[in-house]
Amino acid sequence: MMRRMYNLFLKTILFFIILFSTSAWGETKPMGFAIPFPDLRFSQSLSKGEQTYLGISRKREFSFREIKGDLILVELISTYCINCQRQAPIFTELHSLIEKDPALKGKVKMLGIAAGNNPEEAGVFKQVYQIPYPILSDPKFNIHMALGGPRTPFTIWVRKDAQGKGVVVSTHLGLTESADHVLAETRAVLQYNLALLKPKKGAIYEGDALMPPLPEEELLKRARKGMEASGGKVLQIDKITLKDGDSVYAGRVDFGTRQENLFSKLTSRRAVCDVCHDTFFIYTFDAKGIVV
Incomplete structure (x- = not known):
């Protein structure tokens, strides 16, 4: 039975490559x-x-x-x-x-x-x-x-x-x-x-905001690495703040015969269990929104 639970666990492993994590404490x-x-x-x-x-x-x-x-x-x-x-x-x-x-x-x-x-x-x-x-x-x-x-x-x-x-x-x-x-x-x-008992407004539970454990310089390096993993060389990369306050890394990538705009996004997932680690990862996509 425990083997069965282990097999179920394997089926639910994230298909994302986890770049880094941070403790759930705090x-x-x-x-x-x-x-x-x-x-x-x-x-x-x-x-x-x-x-x-x-x-x-x-x-x-x-x-x-x-x-x-x-x-x-x-x-x-x-x-x-x-x-x-x-x-x-x-x-x-x-x-x-x-x-x-x-x-x-x-x-x-x-x-x-x-x-x-x-x-x-x-x-x-x-x-x-x-x-x-x-x-x-x-x-x-x-x-x-x-x-x-x-x-x-x-x-x-x-x-x-x-x-x-x-x-x-x-x-x-x-x-x-x-x-x-x-x-x-x-x-x-x-x-x-x-x-x-006077009912109150609000959430039953409010957690701390997720903060990546790496400095901005390191995040920029990882965004660049993600873009160059597609076979090109990054000519320029900038961090752009969107209207909703979110941000994305925009890069101009040279593939030899052509140049293309690629984008990298830092995203995160709060750990479900109380002693597990929050997950952060960066994915790269093109101007059509297709992950590369």
Whole structure:
């Protein structure tokens, strides 16, 4: 089974050549208190037991608002995140503690969302770690981005009002090392009087801006190298700032029998897991927008 997960991991390796990376540490602490929780929509099959647990009717599509419970504990994970794997047995224990407590059973529900993972990957994770609560897949990061794009694991406590609308009452970024700690927080937020809680505007999670770990001179060298990888020689290269504030490197490249304008763009991707590295890479394209 672990070999199967490893094979799935290999299939999801980025086809980009990673030029360099930077540590995920230094991230802004997530807040999100009193922020309305979006009415997320899910479109995937659940087992009969999972449908019964969430209190939803037997249908493929459902919304977050339809989930029955006073408090929904949302766990955002990535199946290949080491801390998410370490947290799995802790949250399984938490689920057991909740279900054994008459004051919490039926009122508190747990829901996992696998950011960037397809249904098969989410299913393998659930099977390998024997997760007793539903794990929904989010292969295109739609839900992940709707929640602010947090690193994983990221836990959100969501209270629901009489109309089923959710509001964030607590969050935690990173590995939780004790089920008792999460249980204590769960009991505490259940005591909040939602009538006295004034909703706030903003994002549930806001991370720091991604900054490349190399100076501008080195970025310029790498942009030049990308252009010359197509077989030409860069005659001139400049950094151009676009109207939206973004930037691109523009170069005039000599191919011997002709000269051509090529462009290089620095782009980045925030790491999904909390102890992984952000990815930065440069790609080169021609005036028609075709990557070369």
